[in-house]
Amino acid sequence: MSDPRAAKAREHHRLSGLAIAEGKQHRDTRNALVRQLRAEDPERWNNRALARAVDCSPELISAILTGRVE
Template identity: 50%
Template sequence: MGSSDPLAARAAELHTRALEADALAARYRSERDALIWRLRADEPGRWSYTALARALGCSRELIAQIVRRAQ
């Protein structure tokens, strides 16, 4: 479905790109979460919430949310 209006066509293009970016971001988050769960499972003493947060550059709260989702 196209539009002869250039602004509407540009908005439609950006909408499509935003949907694609959301899907890519979801895949990245899923892979990140799996790696965090693996690190915690393999070496729980080394990979505390604080250690993971520092390594990833995020908050302990985010790590806690990710870890809780696995349980």
């Protein structure tokens, strides 16, 4: 993984499942990082690349980017 923010988003994605109370904080951070990556370089950070970097589904990335996930 070449961008440290992608690695950080991946870690926050992993941690988001650990504790309900802490989960929201991690999801919010993950979502913000995913949106930053896309905004800065949409060609490099398409849904598939983001999903691979964060280790989640392209559908989750799509939901984050379209606002269906808070």
